[in-house]
Amino acid sequence: MPEFDFLASLPxxxxxxxxxxxxxxxVFLESYLSKENRRNIAYVAAVSLAFLAAAPVIWSPTAETSGLYWGGMVRYDAFGSIFKMMILLAASLVTLMAIDDKGVHRKTEFHLVIVVASLGASLLVSAADLIMLFVALETLSVPLYILAAYNRTDRESxxxxxxxxLFGSFASALLLYGFSLLYGFTSTTSLDGIAAALSQGGDLVAVLVALVLVIAGFGFKISAVPFHFWxxxxxxxxPTPVTGFLSVASKAASFAVLVRFLNAVFPGTVIVDGQSIQQFWVAFVSVAAVASMTFGNILALRQSNIKRMLAYSSIAQAGYTLIGVAALQGGTTLDQGVNLGVALGIxxxxxxxxxxxxxxxxxxxxxVVVTEHVGSEDLSDYAGLQRRNPWLALAMAIGILSLAGIPPAAGFFGKFFLFQAAVESNLTALAIIGVLNAIIALYYYLVVIKIMYVDKGPDDDKPFTISTPYAWALGVASVVVLLLGTFAVTPIITWAREGANALAQAAATIVAGS
Incomplete structure (x- = not known):
């Protein structure tokens, strides 16, 4: 294990x-600013988070600087940098979304909790040790529990x-039990050390029990079936800004650490009792992917509340992403010394x-904007939105088309890369099921656009404006989504491949060295 060197670990x-x-x-700003000026704290938080999001880009790790730091607790690599950037940018946008939201009271505390949750997520995506992984996960989860119930005047909140x-605590208990079993088998909490120890042998049934517990714990965090009930x-x-943050920060960080964990601890080269552990978790993940896509999309068809519809959409999106996780089993093609299927999956x-x-x-x-003006989250309230505020309708349409995967939206390229990885890793059937589910999902996504642009609403003749914070949040998110579908596709996927190659090579090196 690397020595603890604080100065060397600074980057x-x-x-x-x-x-x-x-x-x-x-905390100090809230103490010293008057109530009239505390609104500026939100802008300080948003701008600071945006600047911090640039740090992983400016100081992106190279092949020479990538590796274990902080006593082996964190792994510094391009894969973690990508997720840190997206999580911090998301946190910045959420602070803007909450400035004028009526469901968010005590706004200074809200922004503070968002920052603490971002800290947990940032540590989580780089965790290279079971102790760091669990501490980071709880640092992310506890603030999210607080945020979910933030509007104390609302019974639903x-x-x-x-x-x-309650569900989160249960999931954490499953994870902790799985981690304790792995530690008991291997006498180490290092992800690399666990893989090396398991390569020397072990009890297959016991290892599979630990694997199931860990996957179940992460399944809750990513909203995968059958751990989606919450x-x-x-x-x-x-509150809607909280839902937005919850739907992306927790899911992104959990997927990052799930990929890192499975790739490091259970690559295809880890054999226990003559059996590759990878074949078991690929089967678990594949079943969860099919169930999540199918269940999420079918249930989303029946929803009349847009936030509830997006909840089932989120379950389906988790299923699509699990296709990429399953692709970590790899194929037979090598690229730059790395299994191409594994690299494409990551x-x-x-x-x-x-x-x-x-x-x-x-x-x-x-x-958030529509709810502020109509006081409801029913899909019917979006009727005629294009006539009340065409820019807002356009922004929402961009996001919806992207999730639907309609070319040339960013979601099309995202699904293409996932299905390509599955085919390369000999999971063609899984890719076909993904395509069929994407076709089913088109219906409920396009229904929302039809409601906004075709249906007539009772307030078509009452246009409304968007406040500055909302305009910034909508504008920045729209630009990012549009760039991801055009000019930024190649740079982002290239950066992701660099991170994928580093992860795959690290796992191969550890197991080979054992």
């Missing part, structure tokens, strides 16, 4: 240090917070989460 934990400083600054806390009620009951997950994060936030930003 690897610079974002986390920045977030800690920002949290302290926000309180109920969503309680449900999220999702519709929490999405509907939580990079497709990163790109798809990038697309999903900003497409989903774009839609939720629109929901």
């Amino acid at each position: 690897a934990i610079s974002v986390e240090i920045g977030l800690t400083i920002l949290a302290i600054v926000l 309180a109920e969503s917070g309680i449900k999220y806390f 999702t519709p009620d929490v999405y509907q009951g939580a 990079s497709s997950v990163a790109f798809y989460m990038f697309m999903y994060t900003f497409s989903n936030l774009l839609i939720f930003a629109g929901i």
Whole structure:
């Protein structure tokens, strides 16, 4: 295990240090600013988070600087940098969405909790040790429990917070039990050390029990079937900016650490009792992918509440992303010494989460604005939105088309990369099921656009304006989604491939060295 060298670890934990400083600054600003000026705290938080999001890009790790830091607790690589950037940008947009939202009270505390949750997510995507992984996961989860129940005057918000806390605690217990079993088998908490120890032998049944517990715990965090029960009620009951953040930050960070965990601990070269552990988790993940896509899309067809519809959409989107996770089994083709299927699987997950994060936030930003003016979240309230505010309708349409995967939207490229990875890893049937589900999903996505542009509403002759914070959130998210479908496709997927190659090579090196 690498020695603890704080100075050498500074580049690897610079974002986390920045977030800690920002949290302290926000506390002092609330103490010293008058109530009339506290609105500016939100802008300080939003701008600071945006600047911190640039850090992983400016100081992106190279092949020489990538590796384990901070006593082996974190891995500094391009894969983690991509997720840090998207999570911090998402947090910045959510702070803007919450400035004028009536469901978010005590706004300074709200922004502080968002920063702390971002800190947990940032640590989580780089975790290389079971202890760091669990501590980071709880640092992310506890603020999210608070945020889900943030609107104390609303009964649905309180109920969503309680449900999220209870299910989240159960998931954390499953994860912790799985981690404790792995530690008991291997006498180490290092992900690389666990893989090396398992390569020397072990009890197959016991290892599979630990694997199932860990996958079940992460399944809750990503809203995968059958661990999705909390999702519709929490999405509907939580304040809309919170739902937006919950739907992207927790899911993106959890997918990042799931990929890192499975790739590091259970690559195809880890054999226990003559059996490759990888074949078992690929089967688990594939079944969860099919169930999540199918269940999420079918249930979304029946919804009349737009937040509840997006909850089931989120379950389906988790299913699509799990296709990329299953593709980590790899194929037979090598590229630059790395299994091409594994590299495509990792990079497709990163790109798809990038697309999903900003497409989903774009839609939720629109929901915040519409709810402010009509006081309801029913789909029928979006009738004639194009005539009341054409720019808002256009922004929401961009996000919806992206999630639907209609070319040339960003979601089309995201799904293409996922299905390409599946085919390369000999999971063609899984890719075909994904395509069929994407066709089913077109219906409920296009229905929303039809309602906004074709249906007539009772207030068609009453246009409304958008406040500056909402306009910034909608504008930035729209630009990012449009860029992801055009000029930014190649740079982002190239960056993701760099991270994927580094992850795959690291796993191969550890197991080979054991």
